[in-house]
Amino acid sequence: xxxxxxxxxxxxxxxxxxxxxxxxxxxxxxxxxxxxxxxxxxxxxxxxxxxxxxxxxxxxxxxxxxxxxxxxxxxxxxxxxxxxxxxxxxxxxxxxxxxxxxxxxxxxxxxxxxxxxxxxxxxxxxxxxxxxxxxxxxxxxxxxxxxxxxxxxxxxxxxxxxxxxxxxxxxxxxxxxxxxxxxxxxxxxxxxxxxxxxxxxxxxxxxxxxxxxxxxxxxxxxxxxxxxxxxxxxxxxxxxxxxxxxxxxxxxxxxxxxxxxxxxxxxxxxxxxxxxxxxxxxxxxxxxxxxxxxxxxxxxxxxxxxxxxxxxxxxxxxxxxxxxxxxxx
Numbered sequence: 001x002x003x004x005x006x007x008x009x010x011x012x013x014x015x016x017x018x019x020x021x022x023x024x025x026x027x028x029x030x031x032x033x034x035x036x037x038x039x040x041x042x043x044x045x046x047x048x049x050x051x052x053x054x055x056x057x058x059x060x061x062x063x064x065x066x067x068x069x070x071x072x073x074x075x076x077x078x079x080x081x082x083x084x085x086x087x088x089x090x091x092x093x094x095x096x097x098x099x100x101x102x103x104x105x106x107x108x109x110x111x112x113x114x115x116x117x118x119x120x121x122x123x124x125x126x127x128x129x130x131x132x133x134x135x136x137x138x139x140x141x142x143x144x145x146x147x148x149x150x151x152x153x154x155x156x157x158x159x160x161x162x163x164x165x166x167x168x169x170x171x172x173x174x175x176x177x178x179x180x181x182x183x184x185x186x187x188x189x190x191x192x193x194x195x196x197x198x199x200x201x202x203x204x205x206x207x208x209x210x211x212x213x214x215x216x217x218x219x220x221x222x223x224x225x226x227x228x229x230x231x232x233x234x235x236x237x238x239x240x241x242x243x244x245x246x247x248x249x250x251x252x253x254x255x256x257x258x259x260x261x262x263x264x265x266x267x268x269x270x271x272x273x274x275x276x277x278x279x280x281x282x283x284x285x286x287x288x289x290x291x292x293x294x295x296x297x298x299x300x301x302x303x304x305x306x307x308x309x310x311x312x313x314x315x316x317x318x319x320x321x322x323x324x325x326x327x328x329x
Contacts, residue, residue: 017121022237022274029278029286036229038175038289042122043232049225051096056221058213061171062099064321065201068314069099073106079312079325080165080197086113087163090156092149093172094118097129100167101136108139115141115160119152153191164196171203171321174292181292185306189328198308198326202294206320208254211293215259216250223248226261226288239273249285257293262286299324 021040028035042050054062069076081087089107091100097118104116116133120126123146133140143159145152157164166188173181188198203211215222226248230241245266252259265280294302299322303310308326315322 018236025233025237026273026276026278029273033285033287034280035287039121040232041225041229041289042125043228044124045228046225046232047095047122047125047128049221049228052221053217053225054098056214056217056219058217060210060214060318060320061203064203064316064318065169065171065323066099066102067316067318068321068323069102071317072314073102075314076103076199076323077106077110077112079314080199081107081112081114084113085163087165088117088156088160089114089165089167090117090119090153091167091169092119092153093168093170094120094129095122095125095170096132099169101133104133104140105137108137114165115143117143117145117156117159119145119147119149119156121146121148150187150191153188157191164192166192166196166198168198169201169323171201171291173200174203174294175289176292177290178292181302182305185302185308189307192328194328196328197311198328200324200326202299202322202324203291204320204322205254205257205293205295208252210320211254211259212250212252215252215261215291220248222250222261226263229288230263233273237273239271241271242269245269246286257295257298259291259293261288261290263288296322 024037024040028037053059089104091097094100097104107114118126118129126144126146130142130144133142143156145156153166173184176184192198227243227246230243230246233239234241246263247266249262249264250260251262263286265282265284265286268282269280271278271280300310303324303326307329309329310324311327312325313322314325
């Protein structure tokens with residue numbers, strides 16, 4: 001197995017990201033309404049808590065997409081790896097690659113000529129991933145890239161002239177507002193060439209109770225996941241958030257498809273972050289995350305607006321979730 005972790009970029013990004021983390025936090029909390037970026041959820045504790053969320057009975061998303069990757073692997077391969085053409089398989093926000101491991105294993109068993117390039121902002125989770133795959137699929141060639149999606153995608157694209165197949169799973173596209181999702185897909189296309197393929201996971205609109213329960217579990221794991229970002233800010237930015245003074249709140253609008261997470265300030269308070277103070281009023285909200293749900297019409301419009309054509313779609317057995325396969329025109 002060929003495992004390569006870009007350690008120079010890791011060291012440099014750690015310094016850059018620390019400054020950017022502070023700038024993003026202060027800018028977000030000085031906005032009206034206040035906002036924090038969900039991309040900062042994933043420190044070591046955040047990684048662990050998200051693994052617990054994925055294991056919850058209420059959290060259907062992972063199970064639905066796992067159903068596709070585990071039971072419809074051959075069909076996936078038909079769309080993304082037709083013929084004997086060599087390619088780079090790039091996964092944005094790879095995490096522990098629980099779902100894509102089924103595809104990777106199948107491709108290796110079929111003798112596919114490809115390099116797996118997981119991209120993730122969390123160096124910790126990439127290290128875990130490398131260790132896991134070295135045991136599970138020893139013949140797999142891996143180049144791991146730690147950093148932001150497009151910076152690392154640009155780097156991955158420059159490494160070879162081979163066809164690119166990009167995986168963007170977990171309905172991560174739903175963590176953006178409508179305009180952001182469209183801009184993301186347009187930017188994604190700019191980093192690819194004609195004929196390259198993108199597989200995007202979309203959580204479909206369904207019974208609103210099913211969706212809300214997935215993000216508002218009674219055991220409080222999702223609440224802990226959101227509140228952990230305040231703990232991370234305390235630790236890394238010399239802040240003094242009192243975690244007990246904030247409470248998780250969840251909403252879902254079945255018309256727009258927006259499922260939103262907030263933290264509510266339970267009292268008037270001032271929080272010190274580095275050398276600055278941020279004022280919170282009682283009942284003031286911090287917008288933490290949006291998880292959009294899509295209709296099939298929404299997906300078609302998004303692909304067309306961003307310059308892709310849909311060449312296939314694969315749904316789970318409940319028809320709750322779809323992996324939509326797009327090709328660069």
